[in-house]
Amino acid sequence: MMRPETRDRILTLGIAIVLTAAKPNAAHASYGECGVPDAPCKLESGEYYVAMPEVLDDPPAVIWLHGYGRSGKAMIQNAAYVDPFIRRGYAVIMPSGRPSINVKDLDWGVADGYDLERDDVAFINAVRADAVDRFGIDPSRILIAGFSRGGxxxxxxxxxxxxxxxxxxxxxxxxxEPMTTECDAPVHLFHVHGFKDRMVPFEGRELTWEGVDFHQGNVMKGLDVWRRENACLGSAENSFGDDGSMQKDWMDCAAGSIRFKVTKGGHGVPEGWRDAVLDWFEALP
Structure with a gap:
């Protein structure tokens, strides 16, 4: 018959093993299913979804901002978006936008002359802080990326x-438009655009949506803002890809850097772009 003290030691060891195995979720027990695939992490101002890599100790993270009409839940279920980041050891954080002017599709409060109810810069900052606290994300290795309106x-x-x-x-x-002329500080920016993009044309365009007039900005005009902010006023280093893409790198800047890539495609995320972005991100000074 097992001695009481032996039984107690085994019971204590068993509890310790269970708690250790549950460590990533145990610290966040009050958040219910947050962090489980397809379950939202809820904040006062909105929600986000998370996919974690196998290595959970201070992982880097990508905060991905979806395009118009999509959602964080839809994007976290899209393996084409998530898997390339997970394979590289990144946590993937997918926030959801807020209802747009037609009160149906989700959108972001982009500075375009029309204000949604939510301050989305503040919201993404809250998502960032919450994810760092809940999941142990390394705050010094965060990449914010997006497509279309999310871009x-x-x-x-x-x-x-x-x-x-x-x-x-x-x-x-x-x-x-109306396009800003000043930003708060230099940044490292990687932008890719399809030369044949008709949804968000390279040169910008005017459009009316639900009776509201908008004006997409000229991409080169926007890049000039970043060149001034980063003091990247010299010539770029030019390179060409085997796929017919053209790339300009402004690396000799007073601060920050700019990589600008033009593909032969249309409105979309080019194949291999996620790995290219991570290679660029991991090589930043």
Missing amino acids: SMAWDIACQAPEMARGFAAAAGAFW
């Missing part, structure tokens, strides 16, 4: 709150 939101965050991330990356989305 424009990434530009606005970089301009208004550059301290939020080590680097910013956008695909097919830049500043809207």
Whole structure:
């Protein structure tokens, strides 16, 4: 028959093993299912979704901002977006936008002359802080990236709150008009745009949405803002990809850096872009 003290030691050891195995979630027990696939992490101002890599000790993270009409939940279920980051050891954080002017599709409060109810720069900052606290994200290795309207939101965050991330990356989305002329500090920015993009044309365009007039900004005009802010006023280093893409790198800047890539495609995220962005991000000084 087992002695009481032996039984107590085994019971204590068993409890310790269970608690150790549950460590990533135990600290966040009050958040219910947050962090479990498809379960939202809820904040007062909105929600976000998370996919974690296998290594949970202070992982870097990508905060991905979806395009118009999508959601954090839809994006966290999209393996094409999530898996390339997870394989590289990054946590993936997918916030959800807020209802747009048509009160149906989710959108971001991009600086375009029309204000949504929520301050999305403040919201993403709250998401960042909450994810760092809940999941042990390394705050010094955060990349904020986005596509289309999410890419424009990434530009606005970089301009208004550059301290939020080590680097910013956008695909097919830049500043809207009325375009800012000043930003708070230099940044590291990687922007990719399709030369044939008709949804967000390279040269910008005017459009009317639900009776409201908008003006997408000229991408090169926006890049001039970043060149001034980063003091990247010299010539860029030019390179060409085997896929017909063209790339300009402004690395000899007073602070920050700019990588600008033009592809032959249209409105989308180019194949291999996520790994290219992570290679760039990990090589930042």
